[in-house]
Amino acid sequence: MKSFDVVVIGSGPGGYVAAIRCAQLGLKTAIIEKYSTMGGTCLNVGCIPSKALLDSSHHYYDAVHHFEKHGIDAKEVKVNFKQMIDRKSEVVSQTSGGINFLMDKNKIDTFQGLGSFKDANHINIKKENNETETIETKNTIIATGSKPGSLPFIKIDKKRIITSTEALSLSEIPKHLLVIGGGVIGLELGQVYKRLGAEVSVIEYMPTIIPTMDGALSKELQKSLKKQGMKFFTDHKVSSVKSSGKEVVVTADDKKGNPVEFKGDYCLVAVGRKAYTEGLGLENVGIQVNERGQIETNAHLQTNIPNIYAIGDVIKGAMLAHKAEEEGTMAAEIIAGQKPHIDYNLIPGVVYTWPEVAGVGKTEEELKAAGANYKVGSFPMRALGRARASMDIDGLVKVLADAKTDEILGVHMIGARAADIIAEAVVAMEFRASSEDVARMSHAHPTYTEAIKEACLAVENRSIHS
Known part of the structure; x- marks a missing residue:
């Protein structure tokens, strides 16, 4: 042995x-x-x-x-x-x-x-x-x-009612993809097929998409994806998913409890794992x-x-x-x-849609719930020369800092290359940097990372470019 x-x-x-x-x-x-x-x-x-x-x-x-x-x-x-x-x-x-x-x-x-x-x-x-x-x-x-997780009443047939696994190997582009779940997996795969020509409808139980991330990111991402043609139905509780031949029918109750019917040729169940x-x-x-x-x-x-x-x-x-x-x-x-x-607080979360979404540390909602005394600095991506040069102007960087010590408590961003840029915030927070520390660091120009510097400057209302 x-x-x-x-x-x-x-x-x-x-x-x-x-x-x-x-x-x-x-x-x-x-x-x-x-x-x-x-x-x-x-x-x-x-x-x-x-x-x-x-x-x-x-x-x-x-x-x-x-x-x-x-x-x-x-x-x-x-x-x-x-x-x-x-x-x-x-x-x-x-x-x-x-x-x-x-x-x-x-x-x-x-x-x-x-x-x-x-x-x-x-x-x-x-x-x-x-x-x-x-x-x-x-x-x-x-x-x-x-x-992949599911809901008790949904029968995943792996043909028309599918999980992320099947969605990665379809033999055709859906005409209308119904996505149950407005989290990371549903949005990423939804955007893939929307770009390729599918109609995409996202049905989400919670009032917002990516509900565990900072509210500013959820709002900005939904706005950006809507511009790209994705449809969102938040505050909708799915009650039934049925497949007959090449059609899938999803029934959900809206915020007022009224039943709403969605019809598509594929349904991606993305309700977590x-x-x-x-x-x-x-x-x-x-x-x-x-x-x-x-x-x-x-x-x-x-x-x-x-x-x-x-x-x-x-x-x-x-x-x-x-x-x-x-x-x-x-x-x-x-x-x-x-x-x-x-330090689990310093493990970043990322959504790889475009614009990308990333966050680390406490969200503003968490700080409010804890009664923390904090200050906020925010900077829009469209104010960056680099963003205008690449036509990637959607998004923002938001920095949350302790009102007394100025230590950075959370950094949340949406924009081009946010998945990579978030690492700067992780490093700063690992070494317990203040927003002032980052604001005084030289950032190469023109780059997307300048948005972090500007957001840190904005914590004290002294952003240069907005």
Whole structure:
């Protein structure tokens, strides 16, 4: 029987990073993956393929709507949807193959099959041919991630009523895509198909889209996506989803309780994700889960069984690949005897629509609810020379700072490259910078990041360009 210091179950961003960090720290490490490719949801049916389609559809949208203004005549631009999907698959294949390379480079043993606990120190691996191999381990890190959530009355047929997984590999562009859920996944995939010519209707239960982010971002994003032709029906509670042939009918109650009917040829159910623990055999070792099916852990990411850890989407917290990566590193270092720490307040959230949306720290709604004494600085992207040069003028940067100490408490932005720009805010907050600190830093001109400097200047009403 093969024996290891650490066995990681699941090879998504949390799992493979945990395995690499364990190996770097001199621990004999193995990783178990149920599917034939490494990388989990993120690399195979999540972050990477969705960004590939967002990028391809953005190029097409620019060619149709913006090239002429730039002085580029591109007549009869057409979508080759099959090629677009094929390129997405190539990107996924290259990225997943890169994980295999990293496993070999770090001398990590890989096993394909369904990993489940025999007991706290032995893991069964059921392979595709139904043979089972058992390995021994001193420590285990559970990194099995999440799967798309649904509503109890919805039957996902994977043909017309689909999840994000199917939406990434459709054989045709929908005529009218109904999207249930105005969160990150629904908006990103909705924008992909809107750009390619579909009519897109977003049906959201809450009064706003991206409801967990700062209210200013929600308002600005909805305004921008509406200009692009997406339709929004907030404050609508879906009660029924039926498919007949090539038509899907969604019934929802509006704010006043009146039923409203939506008809389309595809319906994307994007109501969040849920922890995936099926087949793990948690009951064999007595690992506790909460009412949402998430594995319970302490501040050190340990389950109630001390030598078993859990990270990423399978535990509480934001379901983000980079959060899982940080937890993978932390679990590895704790097993190795180190004392790492994660500041969850400084894990940024991003929506990869265009304009992009990003935020870190406290939202204004959270500060208000806590009775905090704070000040606000805001700066519109359209006031930037760089934004006008690229015709990306939608959006803003908003900085929240402590009224007394001036320490930055939150930074929220919507605009071109916000997903990249947010890192400056994370660095500033990691080192507990004040808005004055950032306002006095030199930012290259012309750049999008100048909007952060200007928003920090605006905290004290001394923005230069607005």
